[in-house]
Amino acid sequence: MESGSLSTPDFAKFTDKVVPYLHVTTHVEGHPGEELSKTYGIRGFPTLKFLDAEGQELTEPNGRDVASFQATQTNLAAYADLKRRVDAGEKGLGPKLLLAEIGLGKVKFPEAQARFAKMKKLKPAVKADLEVALLNSEVTHLLDSIGRDEEKSKEVGAKFAAMVAEKRIPTGDSAIMFWSLILNHAETTTDAKLYKKALDFFVGKFGDEKRYEGAIKRLKETYEKLQGEKIG
Amino acid sequence: MKTSTLLSTVVAGLVAVSAAPAQSDQADLQAKYEKKISEDWVGHGGWILDFDEALAKAKKENKLVFAYFTRSYSP
Numbered sequence: 001m002e003s004g005s006l007s008t009p010d011f012a013k014f015t016d017k018v019v020p021y022l023h024v025t026t027h028v029e030g031h032p033g034e035e036l037s038k039t040y041g042i043r044g045f046p047t048l049k050f051l052d053a054e055g056q057e058l059t060e061p062n063g064r065d066v067a068s069f070q071a072t073q074t075n076l077a078a079y080a081d082l083k084r085r086v087d088a089g090e091k092g093l094g095p096k097l098l099l100a101e102i103g104l105g106k107v108k109f110p111e112a113q114a115r116f117a118k119m120k121k122l123k124p125a126v127k128a129d130l131e132v133a134l135l136n137s138e139v140t141h142l143l144d145s146i147g148r149d150e151e152k153s154k155e156v157g158a159k160f161a162a163m164v165a166e167k168r169i170p171t172g173d174s175a176i177m178f179w180s181l182i183l184n185h186a187e188t189t190t191d192a193k194l195y196k197k198a199l200d201f202f203v204g205k206f207g208d209e210k211r212y213e214g215a216i217k218r219l220k221e222t223y224e225k226l227q228g229e230k231i232g
Numbered sequence: 233m234k235t236s237t238l239l240s241t242v243v244a245g246l247v248a249v250s251a252a253p254a255q256s257d258q259a260d261l262q263a264k265y266e267k268k269i270s271e272d273w274v275g276h277g278g279w280i281l282d283f284d285e286a287l288a289k290a291k292k293e294n295k296l297v298f299a300y301f302t303r304s305y306s307p
Contacts, residue, residue, distance in 0.1 A: 002271065006300070026262070031265070
């Protein structure tokens with residue numbers, strides 16, 4: 001990311017709209033702010049977070065590219081505006097507020113689903129946006145339920161396979177994990193057709209990146225084994 | 233190949249926070265930090281290294297802080 005998205009001209013433009021703060025954990029005794037990563041519960045490096053001017057954590061970007069940073073910033077601004085209007089008593093903003101809350105991870109899937117179910121007479125475009133957001137939220141919720149439980153991982157993989165069959169496919173950041181579990185499931189159940197769908201996702205996403213060349217090659221080999229014939 | 237290998241590759245950017253290496257020399261750690269913050273991407277992003285300064289600027293300019301947490305003690 002440092003030599004990638006953080007080094008692009010687009011990132012330099014993006015930093016005009018925010019205050020970029022760099023925290024480096026050094027393990028140097030007495031280094032100023034060394035404990036800050038613990039304060040924010042940083043569990044791995046690198047981690048990105050949006051904070052308000054009081055240092056309150058707002059959310060993490062949905063991805064590691066500048067477009068994701070900008071999208072999250074836009075969502076935060078939209079959410080702040082909607083929240084202000086709702087708090088001022090403006091009516092009819094529930095669906096848009098829910099959409100913003102889902103996008104920022106401020107509401108978990110079960111609650112979001114329950115709120116959506118109560119919404120009547122939604123405009124088709126708003127309803128479609130909410131359905132996409134809910135699907136992504138559902139996938140994130142299922143992934144969060146796995147923890148370190150391998151059996152649970154298999155169970156969720158089977159659920160994801162069923163979602164693919166229903167053409168319910170996430171578009172958000174969780175898509176990588178979604179398709180990873182599909183790979184496992186398809187390999188275990190020797191479902192070459194399903195495996196190919198996941199393979200296509202990874203080739204589309206990472207096929208141009210040299211560092212993933214080996215991983216993609218191994219996936220293709222597994223697919224060939226499952227299918228029993230070579231692919232191009 | 234088991235997909236866990238790919239998984240570990242695609243999420244390789246997230247490296248678990250580990251304890252400080254007991255044998256590491258403080259001067260070496262300081263040198264690693266200085267090397268880190270002199271990298272091109274740091275200058276490119278105009279990153280502020282002081283947390284309080286970043287918050288004060290955010291307040292003054294009515295902006296959000298975009299915080300990037302990384303490490304210098306190991307690659």
